Amino acid sequence: MVVKEEFEILISKDGKLKITAKGFKGNRCEIPLRRLIQLIASGTPILEEGKTWEYHLTDTEASESLKLKDQDESK
Amino acid sequence: MSGFFGLSPIPILEFALIARLLGDLGYEMAKASRQVKALRSGWAQGSSFRSPNAVEIEVGVTKDGRLQLFVDEEELRAKEGIEEKDLAEQIVQGYTYKKVIEKLQAQGYTLVEEQQLDEGTIKLVVRKWS
Numbered sequence: 595m596v597v598k599e600e601f602e603i604l605i606s607k608d609g610k611l612k613i614t615a616k617g618f619k620g621n622r623c624e625i626p627l628r629r630l631i632q633l634i635a636s637g638t639p640i641l642e643e644g645k646t647w648e649y650h651l652t653d654t655e656a657s658e659s660l661k662l663k664d665q666d667e668s669k
Numbered sequence: 670m671s672g673f674f675g676l677s678p679i680p681i682l683e684f685a686l687i688a689r690l691l692g693d694l695g696y697e698m699a700k701a702s703r704q705v706k707a708l709r710s711g712w713a714q715g716s717s718f719r720s721p722n723a724v725e726i727e728v729g730v731t732k733d734g735r736l737q738l739f740v741d742e743e744e745l746r747a748k749e750g751i752e753e754k755d756l757a758e759q760i761v762q763g764y765t766y767k768k769v770i771e772k773l774q775a776q777g778y779t780l781v782e783e784q785q786l787d788e789g790t791i792k793l794v795v796r797k798w799s
Binding site: 599600601603604605606607608609611648 | 718738758761762765766769778788789790791792793794795796797
């Protein structure tokens with residue numbers, strides 16, 4: 595058994611989520627994670643290793659149009 | 670019901686999850702949904718809860734799916750030692766935590782690390798093996 599996917603998830607006090615892909619097989623996330631994100635907010639982002647996305651589970655706007663923030667781009 | 674304050678409504682759709690969360694935090698349901706609904710116009714569903722030190726908190730979901738809380742902030746501060754903002758954060762963070770864990774487990778991820786960071790953030794590490 596090898597680790598196929600690993601994610602770090604931070605949940606701030608105001609309910610904001612920050613998901614960091616720590617690494618997974620290939621450079622695209624598997625469908626289950628896409629489904630997970632789709633369940634939280636709409637959208638089908640392609641995750642790449644080491645990148646971070648932020649969104650708010652309770653943000654109604656984000657649920658309509660997933661607002662992903664790439665940590666690298668925010669710098 | 671004078672002296673009660675409505676907190677900023679936050680969009681949460683699953684009232685049952687909120688009720689379970691409040692139970693985990695030590696709150697007991699005090700009034701049936703129908704009685705509380707009658708108190709607050711515009712609520713689709715609601716219940717009254719009693720904190721461990723007997724502070725009454727009304728929690729309801731509006732017809733457009735937003736959560737509202739009503740609590741006497743002075744009583745909350747005196748008996749529970751927290752501000753209404755702290756209570757709102759406990760509920761919002763707890764709701765998000767439960768929702769994420771539920772979805773991850775359903776997708777076959779295993780929680781391998783959980784940590785409460787200094788600033789109150791919850792850190793989770795999840796894995797999937799092949």
